[in-house]
Amino acid sequence: xxxxxxxxxxxxxxxxxxxxxxxxxxxxxxxxxxxxxxxxxxxxxxxxxxxxxxxxxxxxxxxxxxxxxxxxxxxxxxxxxxxxxxxxxxxxxxxxxxxxxxxxxxxx
Numbered sequence: 001x002x003x004x005x006x007x008x009x010x011x012x013x014x015x016x017x018x019x020x021x022x023x024x025x026x027x028x029x030x031x032x033x034x035x036x037x038x039x040x041x042x043x044x045x046x047x048x049x050x051x052x053x054x055x056x057x058x059x060x061x062x063x064x065x066x067x068x069x070x071x072x073x074x075x076x077x078x079x080x081x082x083x084x085x086x087x088x089x090x091x092x093x094x095x096x097x098x099x100x101x102x103x104x105x106x107x108x
Contacts, residue, residue, distance in 0.1 A: 010052030014079040031058035052079040
């Protein structure tokens with residue numbers, strides 16, 4: 001039976017806890033390293049890649065490249081420093097694109 005994998009990319013302190021959940025964790029320190037890693041993971045049957053918001057902000061072009069393909073789904077998560085709001089904005093845009101209206105936040 002074929003199984004997809006789930007990975008987490010970000011700074012070490014923010015992602016280490018995901019290892020306890022059985023996810024593959026990939027600590028990065030440089031944006032180029034994160035981009036290469038995500039491209040590699042996309043070719044290695046990762047269905048979901050969680051990326052911390054600060055890392056995603058640095059590699060927006062790489063994140064955008066995977067928006068139009070079914071796999072991998074790149075999900076932005078807050079770092080251990082808290083949320084920058086980038087992840088929730090991505091969810092809002094996706095919902096608006098899918099249904100044509102902002103049902104999550106209304107007039108915010």
